[in-house]
Amino acid sequence: MDVIIDNLPLYADGLLTTLQICAYGFVGSLVLGTILGAFRVSPVAPLRWVGTSWVNVFRNCPLTIVLFFCAFGLPEVGINGQYFWFGVTGLVLYTSAFVCEAVRSGINSVSAGQAEAARAVGLNFGQSLSYVIMPQAVRSVVPPLGSVIIAMIKNSAIVGAFGVGGDLFAVGQQLSSAQGKAALPVLTGVALGYLVITIPGGLLLGWLERKVAIAR
Amino acid sequence: MSTETAAPPMIKATAVNKYFGDLHVLKDIDFEVPRGQVVVVLGPSGSGKSTLCRAINRLEPINSGQIEVDGKPLPAEGKALAALRADVGMVFQQFNLFAHKTILENVTLGPTKVRRASAAEARTLAMELLERVGIANQAEKYPAQLSGGQQQRAAIARALAMKPKVMLFDEPTSALDPEMVQEVLDTMTSLADEGMTMLVVTHEMGFARRAAHRVIFMSDGEIVEDTNPNDFFTDPKSERAKDFLGKILTH
Numbered sequence: 001m002d003v004i005i006d007n008l009p010l011y012a013d014g015l016l017t018t019l020q021i022c023a024y025g026f027v028g029s030l031v032l033g034t035i036l037g038a039f040r041v042s043p044v045a046p047l048r049w050v051g052t053s054w055v056n057v058f059r060n061c062p063l064t065i066v067l068f069f070c071a072f073g074l075p076e077v078g079i080n081g082q083y084f085w086f087g088v089t090g091l092v093l094y095t096s097a098f099v100c101e102a103v104r105s106g107i108n109s110v111s112a113g114q115a116e117a118a119r120a121v122g123l124n125f126g127q128s129l130s131y132v133i134m135p136q137a138v139r140s141v142v143p144p145l146g147s148v149i150i151a152m153i154k155n156s157a158i159v160g161a162f163g164v165g166g167d168l169f170a171v172g173q174q175l176s177s178a179q180g181k182a183a184l185p186v187l188t189g190v191a192l193g194y195l196v197i198t199i200p201g202g203l204l205l206g207w208l209e210r211k212v213a214i215a216r
Numbered sequence: 217m218s219t220e221t222a223a224p225p226m227i228k229a230t231a232v233n234k235y236f237g238d239l240h241v242l243k244d245i246d247f248e249v250p251r252g253q254v255v256v257v258l259g260p261s262g263s264g265k266s267t268l269c270r271a272i273n274r275l276e277p278i279n280s281g282q283i284e285v286d287g288k289p290l291p292a293e294g295k296a297l298a299a300l301r302a303d304v305g306m307v308f309q310q311f312n313l314f315a316h317k318t319i320l321e322n323v324t325l326g327p328t329k330v331r332r333a334s335a336a337e338a339r340t341l342a343m344e345l346l347e348r349v350g351i352a353n354q355a356e357k358y359p360a361q362l363s364g365g366q367q368q369r370a371a372i373a374r375a376l377a378m379k380p381k382v383m384l385f386d387e388p389t390s391a392l393d394p395e396m397v398q399e400v401l402d403t404m405t406s407l408a409d410e411g412m413t414m415l416v417v418t419h420e421m422g423f424a425r426r427a428a429h430r431v432i433f434m435s436d437g438e439i440v441e442d443t444n445p446n447d448f449f450t451d452p453k454s455e456r457a458k459d460f461l462g463k464i465l466t467h
């Protein structure tokens with residue numbers, strides 16, 4: 001296990017990069033997924049169609065393929081940038097489809113009567129959603145959303161494999177392949193790094209679940 | 217009298233048809249509700265009463281025909297429809313109070329978000345209305361903490377807070393325990409006495425006799441009779457109405 005201790009700064013950098021990917025991925029897919037979720041229940045048919053297509057494409061495509069498209073497809077159509085951002089983009093496109101479905105099922109868990117009452121009072125679609133439906137939907141959105149986010153954190157390793165460089169996964173590769181260190185301790189360090197993110201994340205989610213469950 | 221004839225009827229439905237798939241639930245419906253009138257809609261289960269009521273604020277879109285509220289055809293989706301709904305109060309069988317908001321918040325939400333009233337104005341109005349329906353002391357509670365009758369009165373206050381031109385009631389007492397029916401009917405009766413235009417779907421024959429100016433009897437998606445309550449209850453013209461009254465009154 002000396003290899004972990006010796007390379008602690010390297011691991012720390014890796015952890016930081018992974019955290020960055022996850023943070024951007026989290027914010028991006030939450031925002032995009034919520035908008036898409038609203039699309040899916042919208043009274044405007046083309047918006048519903050966009051939402052549905054999005055989910056069908058990105059939920060059914062392996063993340064690796066989505067990332068290939070971002071990393072190699074986007075430059076071909078003239079969009080250039082760092083691999084880091086291509087990676088984050090791919091992760092957001094992919095994860096937002098799952099967030100969208102969690103949000104949509106949360107919205108559907110609120111009884112239709114609530115939405116009807118909101119509309120009958122004269123609230124428009126956006127107001128009904130933000131003042132009446134969403135506040136009641138969070139309760140059932142948080143648990144599935146938690147799983148989606150944990151999955152996203154783990155999926156960030158695939159982004160790392162695309163040469164973002166310096167994330168936890170890349171640290172593992174560098175130490176074991178490039179420097180020829182024994183794989184077992186190196187990868188144990190990598191795994192520990194992910195657990196450092198996912199376990200507190202899971203605890204935070206559990207706390208959040210209890211909090212929204214109490215709130216009416 | 218002259219102003220009454222000059223102003224358009226509050227609700228006017230012309231040749232309205234509505235289908236659920238192959239099921240023809242509203243068949244060539246024509247009727248008017250003049251301002252200030254209380255119209256009770258009666259009819260057996262499945263005859264299309266709720267659908268008719270919900271069509272008036274477009275919670276249920278219709279397939280053909282025209283519905284006008286206060287002289288204006290119902291708008292399609294969008295801002296104009298939201299504005300129309302704000303002017304048409306609706307009370308549901310299942311109350312549908314916003315479960316995550318207090319009674320007071322339920323009543324102030326529409327005025328603040330739709331009418332852009334200040335929080336203070338909305339609160340004053342809400343407390344007045346809650347006082348009027350007799351549940352001012354419940355203002356800070358959540359819907360689940362109230363009895364059914366109290367919830368339905370809160371729902372009436374919520375609708376009234378929008379200062380509606382007309383109120384729609386879809387079986388407002390059908391989900392209530394028997395001992396709570398009267399308190400809700402009393403609230404509705406006093407509203408009727410104050411001159412509110414009302415369309416009420418109900419099975420409460422007592423309310424129909426006492427408070428209604430007119431009775432519309434529906435069966436199988438058609439308006440079979442449209443007359444005053446006295447004539448309807450003492451001298452129904454159609455077989456279907458006789459049959460319906462026979463069943464109701466033997467209960």
Ligand SMILES: Nc1ncnc2c1ncn2[C@@H]1O[C@H](COP(=O)(O)OP(=O)(O)OP(=O)(O)O)[C@@H](O)[C@H]1O
Nearest residue numbers: 236239241259260261262263264265266267268387
């Ligand atoms: N959303 C819907 N989809 C399909 N059919 C429906 C829908 N809503 C109502 N119906 C059908 O339309 C017909 C009329 O229903 P409606 O609810 O208007 O009747 P009603 O007169 O209000 O009956 P009740 O006294 O039971 O409330 C019924 O046959 C009902 O099954």
Ligand SMILES: [Mg+2]
Nearest residue numbers: 265266267387
């Ligand atoms: Mg009904």
